Structures are given as C-alpha cells and as structure tokens.
Amino acid sequence: xxxxxxxxxxxxxxxxxxxxxxxxxxxxxxxxxxxxxxxxxxxxxxxxxxxxxxxxxxxxxxxxxxxxxxxxxxxxxxxxxxxxxxxxxxxxxxxxxxxxxxxxxxxxxxxxxxxxxxxxxxxxxxxxxxxxxxxxxxxxxxxxxxxxxxxxxxxxxxxxxxxxxxxxxxxxxxxxxxxxxxxxxxxxxxxxxxxxxxxxxxxxxxxxxxxxxxxxxxxxxxxxxxxxxxxxxxxxxxxxxxxxxxxxxxxxxxxxxxxxxxxxxxxxxxxxxxxxxxxxxxxxxxxxxxxxxxxxxxxxxxxxxxxxxxxxxxxxxxxxxxxxxxxxxxxxxxxxxxxxxxxxxxxxxxxxxxxxxxxxxxxxxxxxxxxxxxxx
Numbered sequence: 001x002x003x004x005x006x007x008x009x010x011x012x013x014x015x016x017x018x019x020x021x022x023x024x025x026x027x028x029x030x031x032x033x034x035x036x037x038x039x040x041x042x043x044x045x046x047x048x049x050x051x052x053x054x055x056x057x058x059x060x061x062x063x064x065x066x067x068x069x070x071x072x073x074x075x076x077x078x079x080x081x082x083x084x085x086x087x088x089x090x091x092x093x094x095x096x097x098x099x100x101x102x103x104x105x106x107x108x109x110x111x112x113x114x115x116x117x118x119x120x121x122x123x124x125x126x127x128x129x130x131x132x133x134x135x136x137x138x139x140x141x142x143x144x145x146x147x148x149x150x151x152x153x154x155x156x157x158x159x160x161x162x163x164x165x166x167x168x169x170x171x172x173x174x175x176x177x178x179x180x181x182x183x184x185x186x187x188x189x190x191x192x193x194x195x196x197x198x199x200x201x202x203x204x205x206x207x208x209x210x211x212x213x214x215x216x217x218x219x220x221x222x223x224x225x226x227x228x229x230x231x232x233x234x235x236x237x238x239x240x241x242x243x244x245x246x247x248x249x250x251x252x253x254x255x256x257x258x259x260x261x262x263x264x265x266x267x268x269x270x271x272x273x274x275x276x277x278x279x280x281x282x283x284x285x286x287x288x289x290x291x292x293x294x295x296x297x298x299x300x301x302x303x304x305x306x307x308x309x310x311x312x313x314x315x316x317x318x319x320x321x322x323x324x325x326x327x328x329x330x331x332x333x334x335x336x337x338x339x340x341x342x343x344x345x346x347x348x349x350x351x352x353x354x355x356x357x358x359x360x361x362x363x364x365x366x367x368x369x370x371x372x373x374x375x376x
C-alpha cells in the first residue's frame with residue numbers, strides 16, 4: 001500500500017469519511033448530512049452496530065498518547081508532541097447482531113432462508129450475525145412473500161434484506177496526534193490538540209485537552225527518590241459539526257514512572273475512558289428502493305440516527321521514554337478491547353526556572369539535579 005493510499009484510508013476511517021464515502025453522501029455548507037446508495041438501505045440500529053468497532057478505534061486513539069513520565073519538574077515548560085497509534089482488532093468485533101425485519105419469522109406472511117456455506121437457516125427472526133466494518137462477507141436473508149399484496153402496501157410483503165460488507169481489517173491506524181505540551185511549576189502538565197477539517201465550506205473540528213497532576217510528593221510517597229512520580233490524569237475530546245455530528249470522549253486515570261540518570265524512564269497506568277454521541281443523516285427522498293424495504297424506518301424515510309458507543313472502558317498500559325537534550329522519545333502498549341500500540345516524539349523547546357522573591361533561581365526542583373538523583 002502506497003503512502004498516499006494509507007493516508008487516504010486513515011483519514012476516511014478516523015473522521016468518519018469512510019461512512020460518507022461508502023454511502024456516497026452529499027455535504028453542503030450549512031446543510032444536514034445526506035446519505036444515498038448503500039446506507040439508505042440500512043437502519044439506525046444496524047448502522048450503529050456495524051460501525052461500533054470503528055467508533056471504538058476512534059475513542060482509543062483519542063485517549064492514547066495522553067501521558068508519559070509522571071514526574072514533572074517545577075518549571076515553566078513548552079513542547080510539541082507528534083504521536084501515532086494503532087489498534088489490533090479482535091475477532092469478537094468482526095461481527096454484530098443485526099436486526100431482521102419484524103415480519104421475519106411469521107410464516108403466514110413470508111418464508112425466509114439464509115445460506116451460510118452448506119448450512120441453510122429457514123424462517124429466522126430477531127437478529128442475525130453480520131460483519132462489522134472490520135469484518136468479512138455479509139449474508140443476505142431471502143424472503144418469499146406468502147401474500148398477494150403489492151410491494152407498495154408494506155409491510156404485507158417483506159422483501160429480501162441485505163447487509164453491508166466488511167473490509168477484512170485486523171489492524172487499524174488511529175488519529176495522529178499533534179499536540180502542544182505545557183508544563184507548570186505546580187508539577188502540572190497540559191496537552192492540547194485541535195484539528196479543523198474543512199467539509200465543503202463548513203468545518204468539522206476535533207478538540208482534545210488532557211491534564212496530568214503529580215501528587216506523590218504531596219502525600220509523602222517516594223519522597224526518598226526524586227526520580228519517581230505518580231500523577232492523576234484526565235482528558236476530554238470532542239468531534240463536532242454544527243449539523244450532524246456531536247461526539248465527545250473523556251478519560252480519567254492514574255499513572256506512575258521511574259527515571260534513571262541516563263534519561264531513560266519506564267511508565268505505566270490504569271485509565272477509565274468512554275465515548276458517546278450521535279451522528280445524524282437525512283435519507284435521500286423518493287428513492288425507488290425505499291418503498292420496497294422490509295424495515296419500517298426506511299419506508300418512512302426517517303433520518304438515520306447513529307448512536308456512538310465504544311467497546312472500551314478500561315485501559316492498562318506500560319511504556320518507555322528516553323530524553324536527551326530537547327528531544328523525548330516515547331512508546332507504549334496497552335490492553336483494551338482493541339490492544340493498542342503507540343509511539344511518538346516530543347520537542348521541549350522552552351524551559352524556564354522558577355525564581356525566588358529575591359530574584360535567585362529556585363532550584364529545589366531543578367530538572368538537572370533531579371536527573372542526577374540529588375535528594376530534595
């Protein structure tokens with residue numbers, strides 16, 4: 001895969017452009033999101049289930065690369081971090097339970113059949129296993145009406161129902177993070193991200209804010225080793241468009257680290273995270289295929305309302321960081337519903353010491369002395 005194709009695919013997936021691309025949606029400045037073609041034949045519930053693993057990938061990438069070393073110098077610091085991550089897709093997220101039309105299973109109305117390999121299932125009802133966006137080939141359920149009512153008089157003649165195909169994906173790249181890192185003398189670190197995405201004259205934007213506060217020195221933990229730090233971290237992320245997209249994510253956790261004189265650090269943490277929201281699309285009106293749909297929602301041309309949910313709530317991770325000069329390299333791995341690998345580089349281009357009232361430098365938390373293991 002060429003770099004251009006990789007970047008195109010990543011952009012489509014991360015910012016839901018894959019959804020718009022597969023549905024051949026039309027976006028006009030100030031208008032609602034409109035879908036056509038394949039996504040016009042899917043219900044809100046089935047679309048939400050089909051895309052839930054993708055939402056999980058987006059949520060996990062939002063909440064990756066949000067902390068490294070938990071020991072912060074008592075300085076004013078400013079840096080720029082460039083990070084990437086990727087998720088391994090488990091087999092459990094390759095399929096979902098897709099809803100069948102309500103009349104399926106009523107043999108006096110219709111007879112249905114589904115063939116998977118050499119196994120035929122007759123007159124199924126309720127739900128059926130179908131691929132998610134990361135899965136494989138879908139299986140249609142064929143319907144033979146048992147009435148003579150015309151298709152224009154639904155739902156007396158339920159039609160055959162088809163489902164969207166998956167993309168056979170086992171690894172998914174996450175949202176690349178370009179973030180500003182700011183350190184404060186209170187042993188606080190703030191990270192900010194903002195990416196505006198122009199969509200035909202209207203902006204869809206992503207904003208992220210993460211804060212970490214070292215606290216072990218306040219409660220008397222590891223006071224005999226100035227190179228150990230424990231910090232609380234919290235984050236908030238938002239993906240929005242004035243019409244159609246309103247998604248937010250949050251995370252809270254605790255992480256700790258140990259640094260050596262060489263500049264090498266090991267860190268790890270536990271985090272709770274979640275993502276929720278809605279993505280709303282207007283269906284194409286007067287489409288000939290709508291009146292024949294076995295789903296009432298589609299026949300009534302109701303809006304497609306996606307419920308954004310994630311499989312991931314808890315993340316347990318560990319990593320390594322190395323700082324030399326103004327450059328800090330970091331890489332980590334985390335256990336989550338989609339296991340994560342992440343790595344990046346921070347450029348610390350400003351470090352200002354705190355001064356005492358008499359103008360002298362307050363070096364009681366000087367970074368270089370910390371690195372040499374000087375006791376405070």
